[in-house]
Amino acid sequence: MSENRTAPTHPPAGTGEQSEAGRRSALLKAGALQNAILNSANFSIIATDEEGIIQIFNVGAEHMLGYRAEEVVNRISPSDIHDPMEVTARAVALSAELETTIAPGFEALAFKASRGIEDIYELTYIRKDGSRFPAIVSITALRDDAANLIGYLLIATDNSARKRVEVQLNEAVAAAEKANLAKSDFLSSMSHELRTPLNAILGFAQLVESGTPALTPTQKRSIDQILKAGWYLLDLINEILDLALIESGKLSLSVEPVSLQEVLMECRSMVESQARQRSIGMAFPRLPAHSYVKADRTRLKQVLINLLFNAIKYNQPSGHVSVECAEASPGTLRISVRDTGAGLTPEQVSQLFQPFNRLGQEGGREEGTGIGLVVTQRLMHLMGGEIGADSLRGVGSVFWVEMALATAPGLALEISAEEPLPQAVDGAAMQTVLYVEDNPANLELVEQILARRANLRLLGAADASLGIEFARVYKPSVILMDINLPGISGTEAMMLLRKDPVTAHIPIIALSANAVPRDIQRGLEAGFFNYITKPIKVNQLMDAIDAALAVTNQAQGTTAHDIT
Structure with a gap:
C-alpha cells in the first residue's frame, strides 16, 4: 500500500529572503527608471498641483526653457511660459464651444485634461531669455486613489526641427508650383504672340493663292508649302496652348448634357474631306435623337476630331474608319474609333499618352507633334471620362472614350406644379x-x-x-x-x-x-x-x-x- 504525501507548507530555506531581495531590486529599478525619466534632457516634464502651480520642473524643462527649477516651482503656472495670445485664443475657442466663459490661463490649457480627455496640442513656449520655439505638449490630469484631482502633468517636446522641415517643404512646393505656373504662362503667352505673325502669313498666302494673275506651277508649289507649314504650325500652337492651360489649371469646362448625334454629325462634316483625299471609307452609327452624354460640347468635339484625324492619317491607302457606340456599363457609353492601319505593338500602346512621344514616327511621312493624345487624355479626365486604346500589329487600332450618359435637358425636368x-x-x-x-x-x-x-x-x-x-x-x-x-x-x-x-x-x-x-x-x-x-x-x-x-x-x- 502506498502512502499519500503532501508538500510542506513552509517555504524552503532562503526563499523569503530571495523574494524580499527581488522586491528591493524591483523598487530600486523602478526608482532608477523614474529618475531617468525625470532627468531626461529630451523631454520637458512639468507637474502642477490642482491649482496649476508648478511643483516639478525636470532637467529637460530646465534645458528647454532656460529656467532653474527653484525659479519656477511654487512660483508660476505653465501658462506663464506660453504665448499669452495662444492661451487667450484657446480660452475663446473653448468658451464658444461650451457656450460659457473660460478665463485665459492655465485653466484654458488644462480644461479637457481635467475632464479625463487626453489633450495634445501645438503651442509656443517662451524661454527665460524671451526667445520662442514651437512645442508639442500633452496634458494629463493626475488623480489620487479616491479619484480626486491632485494636479496636472505636462510632457513637451521641441517641435522646431519638424517646423523647419515643414517650412522648407512648403517653400519647395511653392517654388515648384511657381515654376510650373511660369512655364505655363510663358507657353500661353508665346502661343498667343505667335498667332499674330502666323495670321499674316496664312492670310496673305491665301490671297496670293487665289489672286490674279494665276500662279505659275512653281509658285503654286511654293505657296502650297507655305500654307501646309503654316497650318501645321497653327495646330502645334493650339495644342501647346491647350496643354499649358490644362497644366496651369486655367482651362474652364462646362460639363452638361450634350447631344452625341449632333456632335458626331459635326465631326463627320469636318473630317470627311480629308478622308476622301486619302480614299478612306468612313462609317458612323445612327443614334437615337435622345442620346446625350455629360461633357463639354466644344472639348468633346476636339477629342473626337483628334481621334478621327489620327485614324485617317495613320491608316493604309483605301483603308476604313468606323465609329461605334455601345453601353460599356450601366450609365456609361463607349465611343470607339476603329481604323485599318498598321497597328501598334504592346510596347507602343503603353507609351501612347506620353508628351512628344511619336512612337517612332518622327521620320515618317506624316507630320505630328506628339501632344494631341496627351491633351485628349487630360480633357477626358477633366470631363470625368476615360480614354484607352487596343491595337494589333498588322490589323489596326481602336481608340475609345467612355463617359457618363445623361438625360436630355427639358422643361419637364425643371418645372413643378408649384412653379407655373x-x-x-x-x-x-x-x-x-x-x-x-x-x-x-x-x-x-x-x-x-x-x-x-x-x-x-x-x-x-x-x-x-x-x-x-x-x-x-x-x-x-x-x-x-x-x-x-x-x-x-x-x-x-x-x-x-x-x-x-x-x-x-x-x-x-x-x-x-x-x-x-x-x-x-x-x-x-x-x-x-x-x-x-x-x-x-x-x-x-x-x-x-x-x-x-x-x-x-x-x-x-x-x-x-x-x-x-
Whole structure:
C-alpha cells in the first residue's frame, strides 16, 4: 500500500529572503527608471498641483526653457511660459464651444485634461531669455486613489526641427508650383504672340493663292508649302496652348448634357474631306435623337476630331474608319474609333499618352507633334471620362472614350406644379433676347421657355464672334451668354461688348453649367449682370431676364427724356 504525501507548507530555506531581495531590486529599478525619466534632457516634464502651480520642473524643462527649477516651482503656472495670445485664443475657442466663459490661463490649457480627455496640442513656449520655439505638449490630469484631482502633468517636446522641415517643404512646393505656373504662362503667352505673325502669313498666302494673275506651277508649289507649314504650325500652337492651360489649371469646362448625334454629325462634316483625299471609307452609327452624354460640347468635339484625324492619317491607302457606340456599363457609353492601319505593338500602346512621344514616327511621312493624345487624355479626365486604346500589329487600332450618359435637358425636368410657366405680358412691346450658346439642346430649351412670352423674341448665336456681331447689328435688350464657348470665351466676349459704346449698356446674363461658387463670384466680379446656373430653373431665369429688361427700359426711357 502506498502512502499519500503532501508538500510542506513552509517555504524552503532562503526563499523569503530571495523574494524580499527581488522586491528591493524591483523598487530600486523602478526608482532608477523614474529618475531617468525625470532627468531626461529630451523631454520637458512639468507637474502642477490642482491649482496649476508648478511643483516639478525636470532637467529637460530646465534645458528647454532656460529656467532653474527653484525659479519656477511654487512660483508660476505653465501658462506663464506660453504665448499669452495662444492661451487667450484657446480660452475663446473653448468658451464658444461650451457656450460659457473660460478665463485665459492655465485653466484654458488644462480644461479637457481635467475632464479625463487626453489633450495634445501645438503651442509656443517662451524661454527665460524671451526667445520662442514651437512645442508639442500633452496634458494629463493626475488623480489620487479616491479619484480626486491632485494636479496636472505636462510632457513637451521641441517641435522646431519638424517646423523647419515643414517650412522648407512648403517653400519647395511653392517654388515648384511657381515654376510650373511660369512655364505655363510663358507657353500661353508665346502661343498667343505667335498667332499674330502666323495670321499674316496664312492670310496673305491665301490671297496670293487665289489672286490674279494665276500662279505659275512653281509658285503654286511654293505657296502650297507655305500654307501646309503654316497650318501645321497653327495646330502645334493650339495644342501647346491647350496643354499649358490644362497644366496651369486655367482651362474652364462646362460639363452638361450634350447631344452625341449632333456632335458626331459635326465631326463627320469636318473630317470627311480629308478622308476622301486619302480614299478612306468612313462609317458612323445612327443614334437615337435622345442620346446625350455629360461633357463639354466644344472639348468633346476636339477629342473626337483628334481621334478621327489620327485614324485617317495613320491608316493604309483605301483603308476604313468606323465609329461605334455601345453601353460599356450601366450609365456609361463607349465611343470607339476603329481604323485599318498598321497597328501598334504592346510596347507602343503603353507609351501612347506620353508628351512628344511619336512612337517612332518622327521620320515618317506624316507630320505630328506628339501632344494631341496627351491633351485628349487630360480633357477626358477633366470631363470625368476615360480614354484607352487596343491595337494589333498588322490589323489596326481602336481608340475609345467612355463617359457618363445623361438625360436630355427639358422643361419637364425643371418645372413643378408649384412653379407655373411664365406667361406673356399684355401690352408689352416686342424685345429681343440674344442667346450665345454652342449647344443646340440648350438653345432649344431657352427658346421653349421664351415662347411663353409673346413680347420676347429669341436670337441665337453659336459662338462668341457671331454673338458680338449680332449684338452690334440687332442691339438686343438682353444678352444670355454661355461661358465655355469655342474660340472666344463668354467672359472675354462680355468684356468686348462692354468696351463697345454700341453694346456697353446691354445687360449680359451668364448662363453656365459652371456652378462652383468661386466661378459664380468671378463671373459677377467680371461684370455680368447676373449669373444663372444650369440646369435652368425657369422662374429664376425669367426673373433675371425681367430685371435686365427693366434696366434696359429705364435706360431707354432716360435717353428719350434727355432728348426731349
